[in-house]
Amino acid sequence: MKRPTIHDVAAAAGVSRGTVSRLLNGDKYVSPAARAAIERAISETGYVVNRAARSLVTQRTGTVAMVMSEPHAKFFEDPNYSTLTRVAVRMLAERDMSLVMMLAGDEGDRERVVRYVRGGHADGVLLVSTHAGDPLVDALAAGPPAVSCGAVIGRETIIPYAATDERLGARQMAEYLVGQGRRRIAMITGPMDTPGGIQRLEGFADVLGRKASRKLIAHGDWTQASGERGMAELLARAPDLDAVFVASDLMAAGALAALRAAGRRVPDDVAVGGFDDSSVAVSTHPPLTTIRQPLAEVAQETIRLLLALIDGAGHVDPVVLPTELVIRESA
Amino acid sequence: MKRPTIHDVAAAAGVSRGTVSRLLNGDKYVSPAARAAIERAISETGYVVNRAARSLVTQRTGTVAMVMSEPHAKFFEDPNYSTLTRVAVRMLAERDMSLVMMLAGDEGDRERVVRYVRGGHADGVLLVSTHAGDPLVDALAAGPPAVSCGAVIGRETIIPYAATDERLGARQMAEYLVGQGRRRIAMITGPMDTPGGIQRLEGFADVLGRKASRKLIAHGDWTQASGERGMAELLARAPDLDAVFVASDLMAAGALAALRAAGRRVPDDVAVGGFDDSSVAVSTHPPLTTIRQPLAEVAQETIRLLLALIDGAGHVDPVVLPTELVIRESA
DNA sequence: AAGGCTTCTGTGAACGTGCACAGTAATGCT
DNA sequence: AGCATTACTGTGCACGTTCACAGAAGCCTT
Numbered sequence: 168m169k170r171p172t173i174h175d176v177a178a179a180a181g182v183s184r185g186t187v188s189r190l191l192n193g194d195k196y197v198s199p200a201a202r203a204a205i206e207r208a209i210s211e212t213g214y215v216v217n218r219a220a221r222s223l224v225t226q227r228t229g230t231v232a233m234v235m236s237e238p239h240a241k242f243f244e245d246p247n248y249s250t251l252t253r254v255a256v257r258m259l260a261e262r263d264m265s266l267v268m269m270l271a272g273d274e275g276d277r278e279r280v281v282r283y284v285r286g287g288h289a290d291g292v293l294l295v296s297t298h299a300g301d302p303l304v305d306a307l308a309a310g311p312p313a314v315s316c317g318a319v320i321g322r323e324t325i326i327p328y329a330a331t332d333e334r335l336g337a338r339q340m341a342e343y344l345v346g347q348g349r350r351r352i353a354m355i356t357g358p359m360d361t362p363g364g365i366q367r368l369e370g371f372a373d374v375l376g377r378k379a380s381r382k383l384i385a386h387g388d389w390t391q392a393s394g395e396r397g398m399a400e401l402l403a404r405a406p407d408l409d410a411v412f413v414a415s416d417l418m419a420a421g422a423l424a425a426l427r428a429a430g431r432r433v434p435d436d437v438a439v440g441g442f443d444d445s446s447v448a449v450s451t452h453p454p455l456t457t458i459r460q461p462l463a464e465v466a467q468e469t470i471r472l473l474l475a476l477i478d479g480a481g482h483v484d485p486v487v488l489p490t491e492l493v494i495r496e497s498a
Numbered sequence: 499m500k501r502p503t504i505h506d507v508a509a510a511a512g513v514s515r516g517t518v519s520r521l522l523n524g525d526k527y528v529s530p531a532a533r534a535a536i537e538r539a540i541s542e543t544g545y546v547v548n549r550a551a552r553s554l555v556t557q558r559t560g561t562v563a564m565v566m567s568e569p570h571a572k573f574f575e576d577p578n579y580s581t582l583t584r585v586a587v588r589m590l591a592e593r594d595m596s597l598v599m600m601l602a603g604d605e606g607d608r609e610r611v612v613r614y615v616r617g618g619h620a621d622g623v624l625l626v627s628t629h630a631g632d633p634l635v636d637a638l639a640a641g642p643p644a645v646s647c648g649a650v651i652g653r654e655t656i657i658p659y660a661a662t663d664e665r666l667g668a669r670q671m672a673e674y675l676v677g678q679g680r681r682r683i684a685m686i687t688g689p690m691d692t693p694g695g696i697q698r699l700e701g702f703a704d705v706l707g708r709k710a711s712r713k714l715i716a717h718g719d720w721t722q723a724s725g726e727r728g729m730a731e732l733l734a735r736a737p738d739l740d741a742v743f744v745a746s747d748l749m750a751a752g753a754l755a756a757l758r759a760a761g762r763r764v765p766d767d768v769a770v771g772g773f774d775d776s777s778v779a780v781s782t783h784p785p786l787t788t789i790r791q792p793l794a795e796v797a798q799e800t801i802r803l804l805l806a807l808i809d810g811a812g813h814v815d816p817v818v819l820p821t822e823l824v825i826r827e828s829a
Numbered sequence: 830a831a832g833g834c835t836t837c838t839g840t841g842a843a844c845g846t847g848c849a850c851a852g853t854a855a856t857g858c859t
Numbered sequence: 860a861g862c863a864t865t866a867c868t869g870t871g872c873a874c875g876t877t878c879a880c881a882g883a884a885g886c887c888t889t
Binding site for chain 2: 170215228256268279
């Protein structure tokens with residue numbers, strides 16, 4: 168009834184522990200005969216290595232901790248995390264490693280994460296949605312390698328990351344709107360302590376120059392309600408606007424509602440550009456012209472960086488990947 | 499530089515390993531003096547228990563594996579999983595346990611999951627979106643306790659679960675549509691190998707009786723595109739329909755598009771009812787009248803069942819929680 | 830024929846913990 | 860006073876693995 172150990176396998180194969188261990192860990196000095204006997208013994212006994220015993224001696228855990236700092240609720244509905252999680256699990260599984268999820272919403276959570284990581288329970292840390300000034304980043308500095316999916320504002324040189332070229336994406340949308348002959352282009356940004364909030368506004372300003380006046384800029388918090396509010400504000404401040412670039416599709420859905428309430432037609436009176444190419448982009452009416460991010464590639468690069476560091480690379484360079492304009496009907 | 503061990507703590511506190519261990523594990527026989535000295539020593543040394551060493555001797559891992567069988571991509575955007583993950587991480591953290599994510603999409607994945615779980619690397623298994631006939635369920639039967647969030651079709655008596663009362667929700671919507679005076683009510687279902695697919699149709703049929711003719715029923719696969727297709731089919735087969743109950747909000751968004759394309763006004767010509775009360779429900783035009791599921795409670799109950807089993811409960815009863823009608827503008 | 834590689838194998842020690850057991854001192858009970 | 864009980868503490872062993880080391884066997888070189 169007991170689970171078979173490496174001893175049982177060795178006995179069944181007629182060799183010693185050491186030889187079995189060598190086979191398991193890919194050491195080259197194992198004779199073909201021994202190899203065959205051991206492989207047979209493993210499948211007969213249904214042996215699977217005990218990771219606890221292994222990590223006790225190797226000081227490695229085969230585990231990566233995914234730490235999410237989103238203080239409230241809905242961190243996940245974002246396809247970003249969905250993709251990242253999937254890619255991470257896949258890539259780690261290939262190396263027989265596993266992904267454990269941790270929340271770092273409040274102080275207690277954060278302490279637990281630090282204890283866990285510094286206690287040596289993870290070989291690496293995958294940071295997600297870490298806000299500017301999050302104390303977690305510094306608390307984790309002395310531990311195992313950490314990377315972030317998306318830059319950590321203010322810690323770009325400390326925490327390696329892979330990210331979308333947010334600024335490029337914003338430029339693409341702004342240029343498209345200008346190219347369509349729009350003259351009074353407004354913007355609803357994300358929160359200004361996130362990379363997406365800051366850099367999408369920067370890209371917008373790159374193209375619009377001083378036409379990007381404060382009057383034409385409203386700030387949201389990624390929620391649909393904030394998009395609706397932002398749009399209403401903008402309409403009040405600049406009734407003559409003929410286009411709006413909204414920093415996320417979800418907020419853009421809110422903006423559409425506000426425009427409809429104000430009797431403006433989209434795209435005839437006002438063109439609307441979104442960002443993310445998420446599932447809401449096609450469920451709105453009209454469907455959103457938006458910016459697609461290479462989510463899967465970003466996720467993949469993030470994990471690649473982390474694995475390189477875990478494998479001993481002293482330093483890795485951040486990776487920034489280009490976005491793509493997706494034209495639908497809203498602009 | 500080495501991480502402090504229980505020995506170091508014992509030495510610093512002037513007691514023996516055993517006493518420290520007793521304090522750590524909540525044994526009552528520790529004198530107040532020893533307790534104080536040990537607690538001080540722990541915080542001074544920054545000691546954190548080595549889980550590998552602990553599980554080696556206790557045969558427990560402090561880990562729950564969350565296994566997702568969704569064959570393709572987007573398992574996560576569903577707020578269902580988002581909520582479940584969050585709740586699971588929270589509740590497990592309280593007991594100092596952790597959640598590891600595993601995918602069971604293809605055969606290779608499934609084998610890895612079985613190896614992992616039967617190899618004793620998890621104290622419990624949390625099944626998610628497991629389809630009818632999934633071989634994983636039987637392969638896991640001999641291992642540690644497993645529960646499912648949402649019933650596993652055909653294995654309801656083997657795998658304990660917490661779930662929404664899907665059938666009740668469908669009845670609520672059907673009764674509401676009937677109560678609004680609708681006479682020709684159609685339905686677009688989910689895939690018929692999922693609880694949501696089957697039971698939402700059953701609830702609909704409970705209310706409509708033989709009025710729920712095959713002519714008025716189309717099948718979707720939860721995607722928006724399938725909702726659009728289903729609606730087009732229904733309009734072709736029964737042009738006189740005046741209401742449609744769509745088994746998910748996302749499919750309902752597709753149905754709205756098809757209705758708009760056909761020139762039908764919602765809700766004037768056709769009332770549309772959704773299911774889930776997800777974020778799309780408020781981003782469509784008009785916003786969807788839908789059924790809210792108590793996601794957080796279901797998640798909580800699921801984990802509670804699992805923990806009870808891990809704690810040695812021989813048997814637990816499934817939990818089914820009621821839904822709620824949310825009235826917006828589409829019906 | 831002797832020595833030195835290369836290839837392969839077995840063995841003892843260590844990793845850090847919990848648990849059973851033995852043991853001590855103080856207290857309560859008759 | 861004697862004995863049982865309670866409260867507390869220390870010690871040896873086992874958990875299952877990897878790693879360093881030592882050693883055996885075969886082959887090539889001198």
